[in-house]
Every structure is written in C-alpha cells, then in structure tokens.
Amino acid sequence: MHLHVLLGQRPRASPGPGTGSSGGKIEAGESRHALVRTAGGVGITPTQYYPWITRSYDYEAKYNAQGELESRAKTVKLHFFIVTEWTGEPAGLEQQALSWQNPERVSVGPMLPANAPILSALCLPSVYAITNLHELGEEVFLDRLRSALARGLKMIQVREKQLSAEQLMQFSRKVIAEATPHSAKVFINSDLALAQELATSGVHFSSAQLIALEEKPQGLLCGASCHNQSELTKAAKLGMDYVMLSPVQPTMSHPEADALGWECFSQLIAGYSLPVFALGGMHANDLHLARSHGAHGIALQRAIWNQH
Numbered sequence: 001m002h003l004h005v006l007l008g009q010r011p012r013a014s015p016g017p018g019t020g021s022s023g024g025k026i027e028a029g030e031s032r033h034a035l036v037r038t039a040g041g042v043g044i045t046p047t048q049y050y051p052w053i054t055r056s057y058d059y060e061a062k063y064n065a066q067g068e069l070e071s072r073a074k075t076v077k078l079h080f081f082i083v084t085e086w087t088g089e090p091a092g093l094e095q096q097a098l099s100w101q102n103p104e105r106v107s108v109g110p111m112l113p114a115n116a117p118i119l120s121a122l123c124l125p126s127v128y129a130i131t132n133l134h135e136l137g138e139e140v141f142l143d144r145l146r147s148a149l150a151r152g153l154k155m156i157q158v159r160e161k162q163l164s165a166e167q168l169m170q171f172s173r174k175v176i177a178e179a180t181p182h183s184a185k186v187f188i189n190s191d192l193a194l195a196q197e198l199a200t201s202g203v204h205f206s207s208a209q210l211i212a213l214e215e216k217p218q219g220l221l222c223g224a225s226c227h228n229q230s231e232l233t234k235a236a237k238l239g240m241d242y243v244m245l246s247p248v249q250p251t252m253s254h255p256e257a258d259a260l261g262w263e264c265f266s267q268l269i270a271g272y273s274l275p276v277f278a279l280g281g282m283h284a285n286d287l288h289l290a291r292s293h294g295a296h297g298i299a300l301q302r303a304i305w306n307q308h
Contacts, residue, residue: 005122006090007108008042009097035081043093048085050291053121054078054271057114078114082291121275124242125154125185126287126297128277129304133160133171136305142174144305149182151307157204159189159301172198185221192217202241207231213238225279229268236273244299245269247280248290266293 039046054077061073092098099108103122111119129148133141145156156179158172172188176198179186185201188194195203202221205213210224210231221241226232235243245268250259259280260268269276275296282290282298284307290298 003103003122004100005103005119006042007099007101007106008092009108035083039083039086041093042098043091044083044086044088046081046083046086049081049083051294052080052082052296053118053273053275054080055114055117055273076114078118080118120241121296124275124296126291127153127284127304128155128157128244128297128299129153130157130159130189130299130301131171131175132301132305134162135302138171138174141305142178145175145178148304148307149178149184153304154182154184155187156184157187157189157299159204165194169194169198172200176200187221187223195220204244210234210238210240216240232268232272240274242275242277242296244277244279245295246278246299248278249281251280262289262293265295269294 035049036046056075056077058075059071059073062070064070090098097108101108103119106119131141131145136144145153156175158168158175160168160171163171168191172186172194176186187202187204188198188200189204190206190209192203192205196219200220202223203217205222205224207225207227210226211234213234216222216238222238223242223244224231224235224240226235226243226245227247232243232245245260245265247257247259248262248265251257265278272294276294277297277299278286278290278293278295279299279301282300283303284298284300287298
C-alpha cells in the first residue's frame with residue numbers, strides 16, 4: 001500500500017502562491033487544536049493524528065518591476081502532523097484545487113520550496129528493519145526477509161559488523177536482490193563507499209561518524225544514529241534525511257546502556273526538524289506509541305524477523 005498526501009493549491013492572495021500541504025497560522029498559545037481548526041479549511045475533522053516534524057523556512061523580500069516592495073522578508077515555522085483518520089470528505093472550501101499525490105511521484109505544481117524536504121521525508125516508511133544475519137544465519141535470515149517484504153516491508157539497513165569487507169558486499173548484494181522487486185529501500189551501515197558502489201538508496205552513519213562529518217554526502221539518502229541532544233543538533237545542521245534515536249527501551253544488544261524512556265525521547269525531539277525513528281526494544285505494535293511521542297516510525301533488529 002502506497003502512502004498518499006493531500007496537496008492543496010494556495011489562494012492567489014496568499015504570499016508565494018503554489019501547491020503545498022494543507023495548513024494555517026497558529027496563534028500565540030495554541031497547540032494541537034490548531035490542527036483541527038485548520039483541517040476544517042478542507043472540510044475534515046481529524047480523529048487520529050500524530051505530531052511530526054517542525055521546519056523553518058526563510059522567505060526573501062519581493063519587489064515588483066518598479067522596485068516597490070510587495071512582501072517583506074520573513075521566517076515561517078511550520079508544525080507538521082500526520083493525520084491517519086478523519087471524518088468528512090476533503091474539499092476545497094476556499095475554491096482551492098486539491099489532489100491526492102504519491103510523494104515519490106508528485107504530478108502537480110508549482111510546489112512551494114518549503115515542501116521539498118517534507119515530501120522527501122514522507123517517502124520514508126514508518127517501519128525500518130535492521131538485518132540480523134549474525135543471530136539467524138543466512139538461509140533463515142533471507143527466508144525471513146522474503147516474508148517481511150511480502151508483508152510490505154519497504155526499508156532495510158544492512159548492519160553486520162562481524163563480516164569482512166568481501167562478505168559484507170556479497171551479503172548486501174543478496175539483500176538488494178530480494179528488496180528490489182518490492183521497491184524497498186536498502187541502506188548500508190557505516191560504509192559510504194560500499195553504498196555508493198552498490199548504488200543503494202542510502203547510507204546510515206554511526207554517531208561517531210556523524211560528529212566527524214563536515215557535510216552531508218550528495219547523491220543518496222543519509223541517516224545517522226543519535227543518542228543525545230548534541231548529536232541530534234549536528235544531524236539537523238548537516239541536513240540529514242532522518243535519524244535513529246536510541247535506546248528508547250532496554251535492548252539485548254546493549255544491555256549496559258541507559259534507556260531514554262518515552263518521556264525523554266519525546267522531549268529530545270520536540271520541535272525537531274528531521275524524521276526520527278525510535279530504536280531499542282521496539283516491537284511492531286509499538287508504532288502507534290512511538291508516533292504519539294513524535295517519532296516518524298520505529299526501527300527493529302530482532303522483532304521484525306520473528307514474524308513468520
């Protein structure tokens with residue numbers, strides 16, 4: 001099943017006319033009820049929704065042909081929510097055109113510049129699987145991978161620290177071969193050169209690699225592991241495509257690490273600009289809980305492969 005997003009044409013009187021996600025101004029002191037009010041502008045009442053990301057965008061001052069100021073420079077802060085259930089039928093109550101679009105293949109325009117990273121983030125699935133070859137063995141793992149892909153898995157990270165460079169390449173090729181017919185994204189953990197050589201969807205950096213990075217590599221999606229505020233800040237500054245924040249709950253792989261807990265997790269990413277995957281002790285039924293605390297989705301290394 002493909003995610004679709006409702007895009008609406010802005011009224012001509014609005015600054016920067018174009019096409020974008022539905023929304024409106026938030027007055028001082030408002031919170032989530034502002035979402036319900038603004039969603040009413042397209043004829044719906046949200047009944048299930050989640051806090052998502054917050055982005056800022058700078059609009060330059062605009063002048064007409066005579067050099068007269070038409071609109072002043074300003075910075076807007078955009079608070080996004082994911083609405084998954086609602087009552088009513090979407091309609092352009094302000095005579096604006098509406099269109100359901102696949103964020104990976106948008107066919108309407110012109111698009112507002114601020115929407116480019118939003119659409120890119122919407123292309124990331126809500127469930128992110130990390131390979132577990134070390135514990136399962138290749139035959140069992142590949143069988144579990146095929147089953148997960150058949151159930152709709154769309155995002156996989158190859159993370160096998162125990163493999164040699166040659167073994168990692170061969171195993172990655174096998175994962176890619178299974179994922180490609182399902183249009184699933186494959187990321188390589190920590191090895192940018194290998195990700196580029198295999199033309200994978202992206203690369204995932206460790207927190208140490210993130211801190212050492214001076215700029216985000218071009219040409220592929222980039223994610224990073226984060227464990228604290230400073231690492232989250234660095235990832236946002238570099239413009240990474242997503243982060244994993246961990247450990248949310250105790251894990252078998254890092255039993256000595258102090259778990260963040262959901263309250264701390266939520267506080268760390270409040271108002272954050274990048275999609276965040278919750279990692280550490282996750283199970284498939286934790287997705288709703290993670291989203292309610294501001295996560296884009298969940299990342300799983302063991303539980304995802306136990307569903308067979």
